Ligand SMILES: NC(=O)C1=CN([C@@H]2O[C@H](COP(=O)(O)OP(=O)(O)OC[C@H]3O[C@@H](n4cnc5c(N)ncnc54)[C@H](OP(=O)(O)O)[C@@H]3O)[C@@H](O)[C@H]2O)C=CC1
């Protein structure tokens with residue numbers, strides 16, 4: 459019989475958090491021990507989340523939560539500032555973080571990597587948990603060896619806080635490993651409206667679209683003489699991310715350092 463993994467979910471009322479609560483409740487060897495929400499301290503989860511009957515405690519303070527509850531794993535699905543703070547605190551308390559929250563800076567990622575290493579604890583920071591998105595990123599990385607001119611267009615719902623998306627940044631980072639650094643477009647190109655050419659990452663352009671009705675979508679466009687190649691992934695609901703969350707929780711128990719990106723743990 460597999461050992462039970464005791465889990466805290468941060469951001470349980472959110473679009474992703476509520477799916478994560480459901481995943482934990484529905485998985486045999488996962489046990490929800492508490493949730494962290496910036497509101498409703500001291501209430502029970504069932505009182506703040508209509509889709510759950512769980513009587514676990516709601517904490518607003520992560521330190522109080524981790525002092526009172528025995529937890530193996532923290533699943534964080536909150537906001538960039540809170541997610542960073544939660545990840546750091548969890549590692550300090552010996553709890554392994556599975557982080558879906560996006561918008562961390564390079565400095566924050568480096569700091570969390572050192573902390574995880576110093577503690578000898580697994581930590582997974584996954585900008586995208588959807589298997590199709592991981593494949594889209596890997597295929598983009600492969601394609602960039604042959605098509606070094608590329609633009610990334612990410613499209614999300616209009617409640618998203620960070621731009622570009624974590625997935626777009628990760629895609630650009632992966633492409634950079636294969637693509638010789640160079641500026642794209644005409645050397646005399648000028649924007650007559652600021653931002654028209656999108657964000658510039660190592661000469662690649664990233665365009666962020668925000669519209670109601672969208673969930674999470676990304677298109678990577680490659681262009682070469684007389685041809686284009688388009689790689690596209692669409693998440694139509696948040697359940698699409700949950701198999702990646704499950705695999706991360708299962709894998710993190712045997713890791714002793716930080717892993718950035720699910721591509722490193724999918725076999
Ligand atoms: N890695 C992946 O595959 C995916 C990652 N994401 C990322 O996950 C994060 C959450 O996304 P999403 O669920 O859509 O966002 P939501 O806004 O729906 O959820 C965020 C939740 O966090 C809560 N929250 C805010 N501050 C705190 C805090 N200090 N402590 C505890 N809870 C807090 C919010 O509460 P309130 O409602 O009161 O503000 C809200 O319930 C984002 O960073 C997003 O980019 C999203 C989808 C997939």
Ligand SMILES: O=C(O)C1=N[C@H](C(=O)O)C[C@H](O)C1
Nearest residue numbers: 560585586618623624625674
């Ligand atoms: O906020 C979202 O919704 C999503 N965020 C992640 C990101 O920033 O890439 C993952 C997915 O795109 C959905």
